[in-house]
Amino acid sequence: MRTPAAGAPAIRTEGLTKRYGTVVGLDALDLQVQRGEVFGYLGPNGAGKTTTIRLLLGLLRPTAGRVEVLGVDAVADPRRAHRRLAYVAGDVALWPGLTGEETLHLLGRVHGSLDRAYRDELVERFELDPSRRVRAYSKGNRQKLALIGALMTRADLLVLDEPTAGLDPLMEQVFRACVREAAERGQTVFLSSHVLSEVEALCGRVAILRAGRLVSSGTLAEMRWDGALAVEASFDAGQAVPDVSAVPGVLDPVVDGAVLRCRVSGSVAPLLAALAAAGAVRVASREPTLEELFLAHYDQP
Amino acid sequence: MRSALVLGLAGGAVVGLAAEGYVLAYPDPADRAVVAASIGGNPGLAALFGTPRALETVAGFTEWRVLGVLPLVGAVWALLAGTAALRGEEDAGRWDVLLAGPRSRRATTGWGLAGLGLSLLVLAVATTVTAVGTGARALDLAGTLWTAAALLVAPAVLLAVAAVCSQLGGTRGQALQLGAAVLGAAYLLRVAGTAVDGLEWLGWLSPLGWVDRVAPLTEPDGLPLAVAGVATVALAGLGALLAGRRDAGAGLLAGRRPPRSRTALLSGSLGLAARLARGAGIGWLVGLAVVGVVLGLVAPTASEALADSQLDLGLPSAGVGGGVPAFLGAVFLLVTLLLTLQAAGQAAAARDEEEAGRLDTLLALPVGRLRWLGGRLAVGAALLAAGGVVAGVAAWAGTVLGDTEQPLGELVAAGLTPVPAALVVLGLGALVLGVAPRWTSLAAYGYVAAAFLLEILGGLFGLPEAVLGLSVFHQVPLVPAVDPEPATAVATAAVAALLAGAGSLALVRRDVSRD
Numbered sequence A: 001m002r003t004p005a006a007g008a009p010a011i012r013t014e015g016l017t018k019r020y021g022t023v024v025g026l027d028a029l030d031l032q033v034q035r036g037e038v039f040g041y042l043g044p045n046g047a048g049k050t051t052t053i054r055l056l057l058g059l060l061r062p063t064a065g066r067v068e069v070l071g072v073d074a075v076a077d078p079r080r081a082h083r084r085l086a087y088v089a090g091d092v093a094l095w096p097g098l099t100g101e102e103t104l105h106l107l108g109r110v111h112g113s114l115d116r117a118y119r120d121e122l123v124e125r126f127e128l129d130p131s132r133r134v135r136a137y138s139k140g141n142r143q144k145l146a147l148i149g150a151l152m153t154r155a156d157l158l159v160l161d162e163p164t165a166g167l168d169p170l171m172e173q174v175f176r177a178c179v180r181e182a183a184e185r186g187q188t189v190f191l192s193s194h195v196l197s198e199v200e201a202l203c204g205r206v207a208i209l210r211a212g213r214l215v216s217s218g219t220l221a222e223m224r225w226d227g228a229l230a231v232e233a234s235f236d237a238g239q240a241v242p243d244v245s246a247v248p249g250v251l252d253p254v255v256d257g258a259v260l261r262c263r264v265s266g267s268v269a270p271l272l273a274a275l276a277a278a279g280a281v282r283v284a285s286r287e288p289t290l291e292e293l294f295l296a297h298y299d300q301p
Numbered sequence B: 001m002r003s004a005l006v007l008g009l010a011g012g013a014v015v016g017l018a019a020e021g022y023v024l025a026y027p028d029p030a031d032r033a034v035v036a037a038s039i040g041g042n043p044g045l046a047a048l049f050g051t052p053r054a055l056e057t058v059a060g061f062t063e064w065r066v067l068g069v070l071p072l073v074g075a076v077w078a079l080l081a082g083t084a085a086l087r088g089e090e091d092a093g094r095w096d097v098l099l100a101g102p103r104s105r106r107a108t109t110g111w112g113l114a115g116l117g118l119s120l121l122v123l124a125v126a127t128t129v130t131a132v133g134t135g136a137r138a139l140d141l142a143g144t145l146w147t148a149a150a151l152l153v154a155p156a157v158l159l160a161v162a163a164v165c166s167q168l169g170g171t172r173g174q175a176l177q178l179g180a181a182v183l184g185a186a187y188l189l190r191v192a193g194t195a196v197d198g199l200e201w202l203g204w205l206s207p208l209g210w211v212d213r214v215a216p217l218t219e220p221d222g223l224p225l226a227v228a229g230v231a232t233v234a235l236a237g238l239g240a241l242l243a244g245r246r247d248a249g250a251g252l253l254a255g256r257r258p259p260r261s262r263t264a265l266l267s268g269s270l271g272l273a274a275r276l277a278r279g280a281g282i283g284w285l286v287g288l289a290v291v292g293v294v295l296g297l298v299a300p301t302a303s304e305a306l307a308d309s310q311l312d313l314g315l316p317s318a319g320v321g322g323g324v325p326a327f328l329g330a331v332f333l334l335v336t337l338l339l340t341l342q343a344a345g346q347a348a349a350a351r352d353e354e355e356a357g358r359l360d361t362l363l364a365l366p367v368g369r370l371r372w373l374g375g376r377l378a379v380g381a382a383l384l385a386a387g388g389v390v391a392g393v394a395a396w397a398g399t400v401l402g403d404t405e406q407p408l409g410e411l412v413a414a415g416l417t418p419v420p421a422a423l424v425v426l427g428l429g430a431l432v433l434g435v436a437p438r439w440t441s442l443a444a445y446g447y448v449a450a451a452f453l454l455e456i457l458g459g460l461f462g463l464p465e466a467v468l469g470l471s472v473f474h475q476v477p478l479v480p481a482v483d484p485e486p487a488t489a490v491a492t493a494a495v496a497a498l499l500a501g502a503g504s505l506a507l508v509r510r511d512v513s514r515d
Helices: A049-056 A078-082 A100-111 A116-125 A139-151 A169-184 A196-202 A220-226 A269-278 A290-299 B002-025 B029-040 B043-049 B058-091 B094-100 B105-135 B141-168 B172-195 B200-205 B207-214 B223-243 B269-308 B323-355 B358-363 B369-401 B408-416 B419-435 B437-461 B486-509
Strands: A011-020 A023-033 A038-042 A064-069 A085-088 A157-161 A188-193 A205-210 A213-219 A229-234 A250-256 A259-264 A282-286
Touching (some): A023 A049, A023 A064, A023 A213, A038 A049, A038 A196, A100 A116, A100 B269, A116 A139, A116 A169, A139 A157, A139 A169, A169 A188, A196 A290, A205 A220, A220 A290, A259 A269, B029 B058, B043 B058, B043 B269, B058 B105, B058 B172, B105 B141, B141 B172, B141 B223, B200 B207, B323 B358, B323 B419, B323 B437, B369 B408, B369 B486, B419 B486
Parallel strands (some): A038 A188, A085 A157, A157 A188
Antiparallel strands (some): A011 A064, A229 A259, A229 A282, A250 A259
16 A cells, blocks of 8 residues: 555546446546645535535546545545545534534544543633533534534544534634634645635635536636726716727626726726727726626626 | 325224134134133233133124233334324424414414324224224224224324423424323323222323223123223323423423433444434333343233133234243233334334434434444344343243242243344344335335234134244244243344345445435
């Protein structure tokens, strides 16, 4: 058995495919997540995010392709891969008869690595009362319990599948702080989410999934560079607002009184020339938000 | 609803089959007189299976045979179905969705009860139609209809008991335990009322005593039916009333004291499996101990009759000598049934862990699928073996109390004899879990039910050995009436191991799936 190369990526998939009969859950996914990065995995419900995660956990058998976790084949040797990984499901399933304390004990013991001091610190920061039974916890408290259970292992790779569904805004802040700390310590975080603000705040690189296929991936800066710029130009009252729909690169121009809004892909020079010629008094532009980038991938049929 | 239909069809069919079987097995009045004399004069058998009346007639024998066993099955179904409908949904959180709408908890319980009423109606129609259909040749119509009504007493009352317990217990599991305690008490009251002179009135306190008093095929009496009807409505009403007085997700009895964390077992998947099986397992062992003591206690009186005649009770006891060992050998069939049902339950629990997503949580840790299944099967097997020992020791204690002490070793051997058969059910469950996980529970319980019916009725119809052999019950020698058969035990256990091994191979090759 070869030992995983120290430099192997945290996650690497090659042509990873899962079909359920004729339904395609995931279609030839090629993905690399480097060590130490916080990677955002985006997509609407049913796009294949959870299928990807269940494949990389070895819970599903791939129809085709390979998936490696920290250099270990996740299908052939899931146990070895899981010693260095911790997972939180979006729909947390724990044993209703166990108390929070018992659950954390179990998760720590079975995982094999546990930072007790950090566990106690996390329990405090997430304001969890670990003496109650799991069945008595609210959904948010169960989510906190699972998050503590994953973070306290200080595993090299954290696989988080929509981990903040059910957390209140305060706990969401605690979660973000914990993810940043994990990244600072060199842990890798694979964060599947459709909370775009969360991804924008935490992730360096992002992949967007649609109907089982990767439609875009890269750093947020790269994606913004590729995305259309939003431009807003104002004119004096009584001044004619020019028609810019024929200007190269201009998308979706909308005139609202004396204000023109549009998006520009590629160079802004032609538009600026047209606006200057028409005597615009103010021009503002901003980079697209992740939400706009995300939605742009789903507008097209 | 589906389970009510299956139970009704099977229960109704047993009525007709028992009657036809009696006609076939004892065509001649002289044989029937022997049957009547030996069972009729026997307080032990009456205590276990209810009051015998007019056993020399088809109607009388059918009544005794049918009402001795089926009401217990119906009662267990009612507890499972009732707590599932009224607590299972709630435990799974689906209730919150309903309560969030413009409905009160009482109304929601009311709707749950209405659904259960509908299940009861399905059960009634299925039982009646099948009983009338199968019993047409041997029984008269009025008697058959009375029988169907008598068969509904236990399910109806116990559904209402389940409704009350569902409000008292903090979880479905606790509700089920309370209900099982009520059923156990009802059975013991019925036993005491039938067995002890002067305490007959005790039977009026037990739904199973009401069933006994309906005497549908011999001296039909409507009063117990009326009592049962009133009790059902009153208990169901009480359940709905109590439902308005508790919090969702809580019980009226439970949940006051904070739970104590016990982490001793929780260091691996084997320990977790043991911890998860602990609560229900202990309750089951206590129940088994009670059954064992009762069997041992009534063995002396019951066995006198058996010693006198080579009587075929439809229990497979004929031709194995006489005395207390013969009786115990025959009625240990009941222990076999309890062990196999536990085995089916263990298989169903494994699938439940997968379906609820908890298996994902476990397998995302460094735990292999084989280790998980192996741990669950090991705990199941250990529980079954413990059950065998407990039943044997309890039966021995019963014979000591009844002043007919039998050798402890023999009775423990008798208790352990059905364990390999139960392991086969566990192995079958593992196989289905590997190959067709969605069907695990149905296949395991369904096989136990089918195998049990085949064993108790197949003999009356003279079915060939090859067919009877399909039932695991047929592979259980009647220890202590005969010597233990180590070779059979090893062979049966080997079959179980093969099934479990095949299931494990299939499990590692398939997707882990919540649906």
